[in-house]
Structures are given as C-alpha cells and as structure tokens.
Amino acid sequence: MTHNNNNVVSRSNDPxxxxxxDLVLQLWRGKWVIGAFIAVFIMLALAYIMLAxxxxxxxxxxxxxxxAQIATYSNALNILYxxxxxSMLDIQTRAIGRFNSAFSALSQALNNQEVxxxxxxxxxxxxxxxxxxxxxxxxxxxxxxxxxxxYIQIVDEQTAKxxxxxxxxxxxxxxxxxxxxxxxxxxxxxxxxxxxxKQIGEALKFxxxxxxxxxxxxxxxxxxxxxxxxxxxxxxxxMIQHEATRPLVFSGAYYQTKQNLLxxxxxNVNPDTIHVYRYVMKPDLPIRRDSPKKGITLIxxxxxxxxxxxxxxxxxxxxxxxxxxxx
Numbered sequence: 001m002t003h004n005n006n007n008v009v010s011r012s013n014d015p016x017x018x019x020x021x022d023l024v025l026q027l028w029r030g031k032w033v034i035g036a037f038i039a040v041f042i043m044l045a046l047a048y049i050m051l052a053x054x055x056x057x058x059x060x061x062x063x064x065x066x067x068a069q070i071a072t073y074s075n076a077l078n079i080l081y082x083x084x085x086x087s088m089l090d091i092q093t094r095a096i097g098r099f100n101s102a103f104s105a106l107s108q109a110l111n112n113q114e115v116x117x118x119x120x121x122x123x124x125x126x127x128x129x130x131x132x133x134x135x136x137x138x139x140x141x142x143x144x145x146x147x148x149x150x151y152i153q154i155v156d157e158q159t160a161k162x163x164x165x166x167x168x169x170x171x172x173x174x175x176x177x178x179x180x181x182x183x184x185x186x187x188x189x190x191x192x193x194x195x196x197x198k199q200i201g202e203a204l205k206f207x208x209x210x211x212x213x214x215x216x217x218x219x220x221x222x223x224x225x226x227x228x229x230x231x232x233x234x235x236x237x238x239m240i241q242h243e244a245t246r247p248l249v250f251s252g253a254y255y256q257t258k259q260n261l262l263x264x265x266x267x268n269v270n271p272d273t274i275h276v277y278r279y280v281m282k283p284d285l286p287i288r289r290d291s292p293k294k295g296i297t298l299i300x301x302x303x304x305x306x307x308x309x310x311x312x313x314x315x316x317x318x319x320x321x322x323x324x325x326x327x
C-alpha cells in the first residue's frame with residue numbers, strides 16, 4: 001500500500017507531466033481568446049477569397065502539322081527546287097520548330113508587360129521534342145480557354161505569313177537565276193549561229209574564188225568546214241539567207257528551264273492555306289482554379305489563428321506569473 005502511494009506521489013511530482021497538464025489547462029481557460037483569433041483569421045481568409053483575383057489555367061497539346069495542312073507550301077517548294085526540295089517530314093519539323101520559337105517569343109513579351117500574362121510552352125513528354133504543351137493563366141476558366149486559343153491562332157497566322165514571305169523571296173531569287181540561265185543559253189545559241197554564218201561566208205569566198213557555182217559533191221553528210229566551198233556559191237548564198245532568217249536553235253534544257261520559269265512565276269501561295277501546327281488536344285476548360293483555393297486557405301487560416309491565439313494566451317499567463325514572482 002505504501003509502495004503504491006509512493007508511485008502516485010512520484011508521478012504527480014513529475015515536472016514534465018505537471019507542465020503539460022498546466023499547458024492544457026491554460027489553453028482551455030483561454031479558449032475564448034483562441035476562438036476569437038481563429039474567427040478573425042477565418043474572416044480575413046474569407047475576405048481574401050472574395051477579393052483575390054482568381055487564376056485558371058487552360059492547357060492545349062499540339063504537334064507538327066499534317067501533310068494536308070502544309071501541302072500548298074510543300075508543293076511550292078517542290079516546284080521551286082525540284083529534286084533538291086526538302087522532304088515532307090523536314091517541312092513539318094521546320095514548321096513546328098518555327099511555331100515553337102514564335103510562341104516562346106510571344107510568351108516572353110507577355111511576361112515583360114506592365115501587367116504580366118503567363119503563357120508557357122514546353123514539351124508534353126519529358127525527353128521528347130513533340131508533342132508540345134501550351135498553357136495560359138486567366139482570371140476565369142472561359143477567359144483562359146478563349147485567350148489560349150487566340151494566342152495559338154495568332155502565332156500560327158504569324159508563322160504562316162513568315163513562311164509565305166520567305167517563299168516569295170526564294171521565288172524572286174529563283175526567277176532571277178532562271179532568267180540568267182536563259183540569257184546565257186540564248187547568248188551561246190546566238191554565238192553558235194554567228195559562227196555558223198561566218199563559216200558559210202568563208203566557204204562562199206572560197207567557192208567564188210574557185211568559180212564553183214554548183215555542188216561538186218553528192219553526199220552532203222560528208223561536208224566539213226574545209227570542203228563546204230564545194231557546195232557551190234549558189235547553194236552557199238541560199239544557206240546564208242536561210243541562216244539569217246532562221247530562229248535560234250536551243251537544246252531541250254533551254255525549254256525545260258523555260259517551263260520551270262513559267263511554273264515558278266505562276267506560284268502564289270496564300271498564307272491562309274498554311275498551318276504550322278496540329279491539335280492533339282484543344283484548349284481545355286479548366287474545372288479547378290489554381291488560386292485562391294478555398295479549402296486550403298480556410299484550413300491554414302484556422303491553424304494560424306489557433307497558433308497565434310495559443311501564443312497570446314500562453315504569453316499572457318507567463319507574463320502574469322513573472323510579475324507575481326517579482327512582487
């Protein structure tokens with residue numbers, strides 16, 4: 001009996017147990033103060049939830065354009081460069097690459113505004129360049145979805161116009177190149193004609209000097225520059241008149257160049273027919289806002305109010321006890 005009583009006394013004199021019980025009692029006695037702080041912080045949290053700007057994030061996933069979306073541009077390149085034109089896959093990859101660069105530039109510009117806007121583009125799958133995930137943060141779910149779709153369209157149209165302008169510059173350059181080629185071929189053909197006229201003229205001089213008026217050879221295919229005078233002055237005069245009025249003779253390469261030039265001159269790619277991306281997932285309508293989060297905000301407000309209220313109660317009691325000991 002005596003042993004049990006000693007154990008009870010020993011436990012009751014344990015300073016840690018006494019402090020814990022005293023702490024709980026102090027908090028219980030100050031429950032109204034703690035409750036008041038919690039109520040105040042909950043009210044502040046509700047005011048924050050009501051007044052803070054909402055943030056909603058709409059997301060879309062895009063990839064390289066389909067062949068049909070870039071067909072007019074691809075066909076123009078094939079006409080422009082023939083066998084040296086890039087493949088369809090290369091064109092698709094370059095198109096989405098330019099879209100990515102333009103979208104990133106727009107994102108940076110929006111972020112540097114006086115009132116920043118959050119527009120992001122990144123790889124949808126880590127370690128893979130495609131597809132791309134694009135997102136926009138707005139003040140409402142509908143606004144975020146609409147604005148994201150609008151920015152994607154703006155970048156698409158801008159990139160398509162840039163591709164069209166680049167194509168026009170390439171067309172001008174190629175037209176210049178082909179015209180130069182035609183002029184060179186015409187010059188060579190004219191020089192060949194002039195040389196032919198000169199050769200016939202020299203042969204005519206020899207024929208007149210030798211007083212040969214009629215042909216002295218039967219097989220014309222055996223005629224060379226040295227034996228041409230044997231055709232006679234009459235035949236040579238006729239040949240000179242014929243050569244003078246005959247149009248220039250061109251090779252098949254000349255007419256192929258001419259055809260290529262006409263095809264290129266008729267190229268007219270409308271930017272509206274070019275699209276540099278394809279939707280894997282259109283901009284979604286977010287169902288949960290990013291902030292403010294009502295549940296988490298209220299929980300944090302309750303915890304913060306309880307902690308501060310408890311601190312006030314314990315601090316006030318500690319101050320009173322200290323003042324009593326001083327007296």
